[in-house]
Amino acid sequence: MKELLQEIIDKNRKYTKEGNVATYIPELKKANRDDLGLCIIDVNNNIYEVGDCEKKFTIQSVSKPITLALALMDNGKDRVFSKVGMEPSGDPFNSIMKLEITKPSIPYNPMINAGAIVITSMIKGKNNDEKFERMLNFFRKLSGNKNLDINYDVYMSEKRTGDRNRAMAYLLKSEGILQGDVEMVLDLYFKQCSIEVTVKDLAKIGLNLALHGIDITTGERLIDEDISRIIKTFMVTCGMYDASGQFAINVGIPSKSGVGGGIMGTVPNKMGIGVFGPSLDKKGNSIAGVKVMEDLSIKFDLSIF
Structure with missing residues (x-):
């Protein structure tokens, strides 16, 4: 083999x-x-x-199915799919176009960036530290690797340059799709991607x-x-x-x-x-x-x- x-x-x-x-x-x-x-x-x-x-x-983005699983277990299907769709978009993963031209402006699916950011915002926890701890522990359990952690340099690089994701998140916030503080949600999303x-x-x-x-x-x-x-x-x-x-x-x-x-x-x-x-x-x-x-x-x- x-x-x-x-x-x-x-x-x-x-x-x-x-x-x-x-x-x-x-x-x-x-x-x-x-x-x-x-x-x-x-x-x-x-x-x-x-x-x-x-x-x-x-x-x-390989993290997206995993956080989706956690969000579904936290919130249930009805709530999750009231905020994110189930259909292929046919667009690049970081496209913003359909958020503007589709009403209501819910992302087409959880595997594109806009949808994944909304999914990350639905992870339960009293603050970002608790949310990330729950998320990271879930990744560790699924991988069987207790030592999984973020690459801090990549995390900071994403945070400094993630303007397109930032634009998506603020647009989603303005449309009432994204709940919570935008910068806190993005910080959690950048950490998620940097595992x-x-x-x-x-x-x-x-x-x-x-x-x-x-x-x-x-x-x-x-x-x-x-x-x-x-x-x-x-x-x-x-x-x-x-x-x-x-x-x-x-x-x-x-x-x-x-x-x-x-x-x-x-x-x-x-x-x-x-x-x-x-x-x-x-x-x-x-x-x-x-x-x-x-x-x-x-x-x-x-x-x-």
């Missing part, structure tokens, strides 16, 4: 040259675009790691979703089964930004990408997948990572369709 995975990494590493690392968050410019790593954890808890699997990177992970962490979270919210190690239910189903559905329809339809056809694995180069995949009842490749395509997805996911899907017949 490990040899097959190494072949997939070696075959697709050349594609890293065709993309570029994210630059709109200055700290992300420091990534090595040639990095490419993969981890798979199956339902028997076998762990296979190849390539640059030891590299740490910030989770960025530092490895491909193993993503694979373990993906495995929890593959097992419908049950932790393979402890047997504990971490996510309600119905919420796990909702999360995986959003990953299929919206998880790869405005390339989600193409990815569903070519790969067919519920997945979520982030501009840090991560991709988290979950194959129901089979495995969790973590991929890292910071060289991105024009949609914001890991350019070599997507190729790796395509080969995995074909080689092991992983498409859910």
Whole structure:
């Protein structure tokens, strides 16, 4: 198995040259675009790691399904989906356009930035410290990694340069969609995106979703089964930004990408997948990572369709 995975990494590493690392968050410019790593954890808890699997990177938008799960458990479906829609937007992840032209101005889904900011605002807690502690502990439980924490440099870089997210948040506030202090919500969102992970962490979270919210190690239910189903559905329809339809056809694995180069995949009842490749395509997805996911899907017949 490990040899097959190494072949997939070696075959697709050349594609890293065709993309570029994210630059709109200055700290992300420091990534090595040639990095490419993969981890798979199956339902028997076998762990296979190849390539640059030891590299740490910030989770960025791969965090969105996880905070959505927490917000749904905190608030219930009716409240959450009164503030955020369920449909693919067809627009870039950081687009503002439809917030202005659609009435009511609710974000199309929780996987785009506008929707994710609203979701983050719904995390329960008496103050931001308690909210972030609850959020971080949830990430730690799902990943089985008690040492997960934020990358402070990336967090501050996002906070200093996140003007587009700031514009979205204030627009959402003016429309009555976003509740609470805008700057406090954004601070929590920037911390959420700056949590530092490895491909193993993503694979373990993906495995929890593959097992419908049950932790393979402890047997504990971490996510309600119905919420796990909702999360995986959003990953299929919206998880790869405005390339989600193409990815569903070519790969067919519920997945979520982030501009840090991560991709988290979950194959129901089979495995969790973590991929890292910071060289991105024009949609914001890991350019070599997507190729790796395509080969995995074909080689092991992983498409859910």
